[in-house]
Amino acid sequence: MNTILRIAAEEWRYWLRSYLALGGVLVFLLLVLSSSILTKLRIDAETHVRTHQQSAAEQTFLDQPNRHPHRMVHYGHYIFRAPAPLAIFDPGLDAVTGQAIFLEGHRQNTPTFSESAASPDLGGLAHLTPALIYQLFGALVIILLGHGTIVREREAGAITPLLSLGITGNTLLLGKALALLVFILLLLLPLAITSVFALSAGETPLAVLVLFGVYLVYLCLWGAIVLGFSAIMRKRGVVLAALTGLWFVMTLVLPSVAVNITTTTVTVPGKIETDLAMLTDRRKLGDGHNAGDPAFAKLRASLLEKYDAKRVEELPVNFRGLVAMESEQKLTQLLNEYAEARIDGENRQQRLLEKWGWLSPSLAIAFVSRAIAGTDLMHYHHFQRDAENLRFSFVQGLNRAHAEKLSYQDDINRNKDEASWQRARVDASNWQVLDAYQFKAASLTERLGNASSSIGVLTVWFLAMLCLLIWSGWRIKP
């Protein structure tokens, strides 16, 4: 044990004397810290703005004057997605997805205006986040420090004397691994600090702990690769070149290649295509603005029978309002079918991408990190489903007011003259059907469930690399 500690301490002493190692680590820490601070400031500002916009939108809706209820259906409402607490570490899909949805009758709009749409394009790596820095450059800085650990001793001819002193290859390796582990823990310090902020913003301690754990596993996995290479290969330059090659293939090339192959294997039709495909189905449902549409003949007949009336004018409720309700309900069903098909397609693409984690651990950690931070595809879909539920509930609330609070006579005569135009209105108190909204990240169990497959991939990677390390320890011979 003492020997292991001594070897580790010796390695640290070597690093502290090496300007290059110190410089590299300093640059990394600087990068992580500045990015953490900037991301936190940005996310805090966004949270503030979006929460404010959300309550402003709600207030504007409630403040609308007396109107025809269907006018309010088209007036619509906005919902905003406030970032999850851990978004200060991994903003995830935030950069490429819109953060606001306009909600109105008869339509499901998509989130609009992503942040990246207005930013200049400077290449795929210009969107630096603390998470991305760990995923890409954490590995690189471990390569920088760790590649020489064993091969350096070999080049200096120190292996033979060490082994003759009775130090086994595995002891040597353990000592170096310990040194690297301490270094990795140091690298994770900024993540720990960020986590404290996330905790104070309401994140559960367990989520933060898991996030810390998976990054620890990820970096240790790279540490094992680096040590293994350093133990097996004979020349320092070659070790470094091989590790650098491996690094950029795994972190830069494979993830994008995976995207190319995934998008050609599973295609998800765009919005216009879906809209056009849906039109045929939509025409069958009838136009909810036109109560005379033959599609509503059945509704008319059943209502007349129920209230024992001969004409719709005799009904105690506004037939046009009921038609609006019925058609919104059927239309929503149809829209949801198509929306779920799209969500399903996106999930299939995601699962295919996740499989590529078997080739590239940095892809696996990216999925785990986003899932736990609450900024992944599942949360994006959650937001869209929330939006749809909110939309349907207030639109139907307004349609109910249309059916119950507005007389049929006033309604059909609304365009006759200015006075009837004024009469065809309901009281503004009916706008209270709108619910307040706040986006919440899913429960930790749900998040973990979503991350489980990638966590599995990461664990297997880690164990495999550990085996590689032990195997290479046996191979350290004079």
Next chain:
Amino acid sequence: MVSRDAMPFDLEWLEDQAMSARKTCLNEIRFATRDRTLGLWMAVVLMLSTLSVGSGLVEVRHQLKTIENLLGADQQDRVAESSKLNDWGSAAYYSFHLTYAPPSEFAYAAIGQRDTQPWKHRIRMLALEGQIYEQDVINPSVALIGRFDFSFLASFVLPLVLIILLYDLKASERTAGRYNLLESMANRAESLWRLRAVIRVSAISVCLITPMILAGWFARTGFSTLLLASCAVLLYAAFWGVVCYGFSAWRKSGSVILISLIGCWVLTAVVIPAATRLLVDRLIPVPSGAEILMSQREAVNDAWDLPKDVTMDAFFKRHPQWSNYQPVQSSFEWQWYYAFQQVGDQKTEQLTNAYRNGRLQRDYTASWISLLAPPSLLERTLQSLAKTDLSAHLAYEKEVRSFHRALREFYYPKFFLNEAFDKAALANRPEFVAGK
């Protein structure tokens, strides 16, 4: 044939020199063919380049196919809707028109902004601002990682390959103890290293560019585009070659040189672009898109409650030629309806222009700063050759706007001159032509 003996001395010396230079050159090439590391990376680059342009071609074909399908479905939809039309107003209300920007012949090499900015819209004669920012959803999980296209390979991956191949040009010989020997053998050692570097850079560049050119031939890309793109990539490869060569002359160990070179890459490919983006976004404010959308919606919605004259006056200010039309005696008329749609657009004009100019200004500033970040510079160059950059997107936006204007110009006379509805005249509606 002049006999050798008859030749003046200095000529013979020159000939010898040329012979030996050719020999060194051939020797080096022979050496390179036996170099397994070089061979491996050549194969990797060739494979990646083929993959990138291959999937680029597939994507371009997919986009073209989508446009073709949409054009058909769009046409069908207008026919199907025609039964609903009984006046000019409903004709304008129910008829959507597909607009699109087809991918260029070089788009396979750089998909660029086509993944993040809309390139197709279905437009009708309602307020345009509510429609033009509508974004075709792309799986964000996919969009975040980004595509592996040729521009990414050339700009970000190529330098790393060159770094790995060139960093130990001298250091490895130095540690192997052959450095002095080689230096004494070759006439000019410097030229030997240079030759070796040139051979490696050219070998990798050929592997990189060949698939791109072949794909260009397949996609009927213009010769000048291919030439410019090839020159840009070669120049870029040469730039990194020179950088690597400069560093490799440093009398340090190979790993120190390699780490410093990777440092250069991180600085130019990541740190400078990221800092630029932050800085540019901070320095050049752009109104938030949601702001445009909301104020447009408010304007259109408020119009329902405003006295009609307010809307019509605002409309006639822009279109005085219709100001003496005969209003209909009803609380609803299409003239007024479309007038407030137009007024809604007018109200957000300033914001829209600010949004557009702000984005242009940001892009322009970024293009200057990217001179400091060669990877961004090359990627932007390839994107502009492929017409997948911001200015191409804004050009498309302009086309959509002018098409929408043409629609209004078609319908306004019908509304305001109270022309009788004539279904046959709908055939004369303007049609969207891409690239006009």
